[in-house]
């Protein structure tokens with residue numbers, strides 16, 4: 232259908248205006264990028280050794296401001312996402328950033344890496360969490376992205392265990408809404424799906440949906456959602472449950488979207504690196520604490536947090552690998568180690584335990 236004369240006139244005028252605005256935005260983005268280049272010069276001139284180009288606390292502040300300023304009609308998240316990409320490009324101009332993530336390509340961890348660093352960072356997949364840690368420790372990449380509270384791939388303990396033998400710091404966190412999709416290959420006959428591949432956790436998270444729609448199909452657990460998608464090639468009677476990204480990557484068609492039983496299904500990832508991050512204003516701190524197995528040990532450990540009214544966001548216990556009678560706790564709370572109240576609390580906790588390691592203070596996830 233072709234536009235009427237009136238419509239054409241209106242569209243022409245609006246598009247002229249959009250062209251003008253784009254020209255202004257383009258100029259301003261170039262000016263901003265020029266500022267970032269100057270920032271890089273200042274950083275390089277004032278630092279001996281490794282220059283820290285990536286500044287997580289500043290990025291969090293820029294994104295928060297973009298959301299606070301926003302008056303619509305775009306949503307706050309959408310506005311911040313656009314600024315996320317502008318900053319990603321500016322940082323790449325200062326210094327291209329290399330990021331290792333738990334692969335293969337198409338996993339939720341890749342999505343988390345992109346959400347946090349934007350599209351201009353060079354993201355590289357590694358097949359195990361240990362490898363991501365090793366790459367960052369060796370300096371082969373600048374940062375790593377690993378799942379930590381992972382409702383999807385079930386590897387929380389692996390990430391936590393790695394911190395026991397590593398000096399790496401937590402520089403940030405990412406939260407990701409996790410959506411599952413049923414996808415098929417171009418040769419699949421949708422009516423005869425008799426096998427469904429996915430990671431065990433994802434199959435579990437879509438159990439009710441699968442019972443209702445594919446009660447007879449065999450559910451086959453594989454090592455990752457991306458692996459499930461990769462397997463589909465050439466299979467005419469199989470489907471996979473995986474993120475949308477995997478469909479693009481492996482040339483598959485999504486036949487049903489958002490099939491997870493819990494609509495608010497989300498996963499948390501950590502950014503690991505070597506730098507201590509200054510306070511951004513809204514921060515979290517993660518600790519690793521070792522203590523002997525005594526009656527009331529956990530209560531004793533948590534009492535100072537309670538006394539200082541500090542908001543604990545997570546307490547996780549892992550068996551220690553060294554002493555038989557030792558517990559290891561991972562504790563997350565709201566606040567930054569540079570805050571005197573937090574410092575005082577940690578001093579009190581420290582006096583009650585065998586070992587306390589600060590894994591990092593970092594900006595609370597913005598997006």
Ligand SMILES: O=C(O)C(=O)C[C@]1(C(=O)O)C=C[C@@H](O)C=C1
Nearest residue numbers: 270284285286289290318321322
């Ligand atoms: O403010 C800085 O330190 C910058 O390098 C600029 C900038 C930005 O584009 O705003 C870019 C990269 C940093 O991670 C933070 C912010």
